[in-house]
Amino acid sequence: MESPFEYNKCVSGANFIGRTHEVGLLCNLIRERNNVLIYGPARIGKRSLIYNSLEKLKQESYDFVLCNISLFNIRCVEAFMLKYTNELLSCFSNSAIEWTSIIKKYAPSAPYVIDSTSHSKIKFTYSSKALLNNTQINEILNLPEKLANEFNTRIIIYFDQFQDIILFDDPHSFFLTLEKQWNSQTRTNFIITGERYNAMKEIFEEKKYFYHFAHRIVINPIDEKIFTDYIVKGFMKAGKVAQPEQAAAIYNVVEGDPWYAQHLASICFDLAKGYLNDKIIEQGVSRLLNLHDWLFHSIAYGLSRHQLRFIKAILEGVTKFSSADILDKYNLNSSANVNRLKEALCKKEIITFNEKKEAIFLDPLLKLWFNRYFFTK
Numbered sequence: 001m002e003s004p005f006e007y008n009k010c011v012s013g014a015n016f017i018g019r020t021h022e023v024g025l026l027c028n029l030i031r032e033r034n035n036v037l038i039y040g041p042a043r044i045g046k047r048s049l050i051y052n053s054l055e056k057l058k059q060e061s062y063d064f065v066l067c068n069i070s071l072f073n074i075r076c077v078e079a080f081m082l083k084y085t086n087e088l089l090s091c092f093s094n095s096a097i098e099w100t101s102i103i104k105k106y107a108p109s110a111p112y113v114i115d116s117t118s119h120s121k122i123k124f125t126y127s128s129k130a131l132l133n134n135t136q137i138n139e140i141l142n143l144p145e146k147l148a149n150e151f152n153t154r155i156i157i158y159f160d161q162f163q164d165i166i167l168f169d170d171p172h173s174f175f176l177t178l179e180k181q182w183n184s185q186t187r188t189n190f191i192i193t194g195e196r197y198n199a200m201k202e203i204f205e206e207k208k209y210f211y212h213f214a215h216r217i218v219i220n221p222i223d224e225k226i227f228t229d230y231i232v233k234g235f236m237k238a239g240k241v242a243q244p245e246q247a248a249a250i251y252n253v254v255e256g257d258p259w260y261a262q263h264l265a266s267i268c269f270d271l272a273k274g275y276l277n278d279k280i281i282e283q284g285v286s287r288l289l290n291l292h293d294w295l296f297h298s299i300a301y302g303l304s305r306h307q308l309r310f311i312k313a314i315l316e317g318v319t320k321f322s323s324a325d326i327l328d329k330y331n332l333n334s335s336a337n338v339n340r341l342k343e344a345l346c347k348k349e350i351i352t353f354n355e356k357k358e359a360i361f362l363d364p365l366l367k368l369w370f371n372r373y374f375f376t377k
Helices: 020-031 046-059 077-090 096-106 134-141 143-150 162-167 171-183 197-206 224-237 244-253 258-271 278-291 293-301 305-315 324-329 335-347 364-374
Strands: 035-039 065-070 112-114 124-126 155-160 188-194 214-216 351-353 359-361
Touching: 020 035, 020 046, 035 046, 035 197, 046 155, 046 188, 065 077, 077 096, 077 124, 077 134, 077 143, 096 112, 096 143, 134 143, 134 171, 143 155, 143 188, 162 171, 162 188, 162 197, 188 197, 197 351, 224 244, 224 258, 244 258, 244 278, 258 278, 278 293, 278 364, 293 364, 305 335, 305 364, 335 351, 359 364
Parallel strands: 035 188, 035 214, 065 155, 155 188
Antiparallel strands: 112 124, 351 359
């Protein structure tokens, strides 16, 4: 029987569990015409939460047009504006004539022409290589509001990988421009997401761009009992048996990470002939680690000796890294070097620090890999 556990796509229906509060909060924020901010490591369920919430709004006959814009391959203002325009217009028209008419009406200075080399879909390209000026940028950024008014609807713009704007040549100026233009829009809601936790934290918490612009929804681990019950029932559907304590072991070994827990449960489901046991769970953990071994090895390969020593200290429970005995034990040199190591590992999105200044691994499976395979005695 095919595994009942989903980990390779957005989950919905019976597989979407433990997010009732978050769905209710997101729906209420959208109904009240607020913007939403959601960030956290990859695969913690941001996309599933958003799409299930928007589906709920559709079922309630809430009128909106969704525009999904991923910035994963965007590295400059011009590329951002072009994708922003193309994704917006694709939500409202499938005619090249209409596209041209809309852009002439609402962004007449935009240097766009229909891309004649694109045969699969309509899209704009640039008519020149000149950089955009402020007038052009502002006209394009205000397109959602113009379109929402023309078509008498609300627009929800869902940004993915928003943190990649940091990679632009002058992100500071662009963030300020976005904030100014978007704050004036009344018929457009923004759902802003990113999966590089520390980068998003830097944008919204440390540098305080978009201050009070969006309400943040924190995605915490799904309650252990809800997840273990789900695993037990998943095995039961196929006539297989998983005891609650075994389901809890699957949940806890990946520290409640929903994607890893679903994936590990699926591996264990395939391995189990009838009854799940501890040996099968251990085999499943080994297979899951092996699937990610190349990636984790590549991450470790890019770390300096001092960074690796710092990681080892974290794994061994160290909290006061600058004390003389810790500096000596792990050969960390100095307190100044410790601060540099913290900054470097945060930029690499390996660790973050909570409100208590405690170091936390952003990827629980990477943490397990370091413990089991890298720092072996």
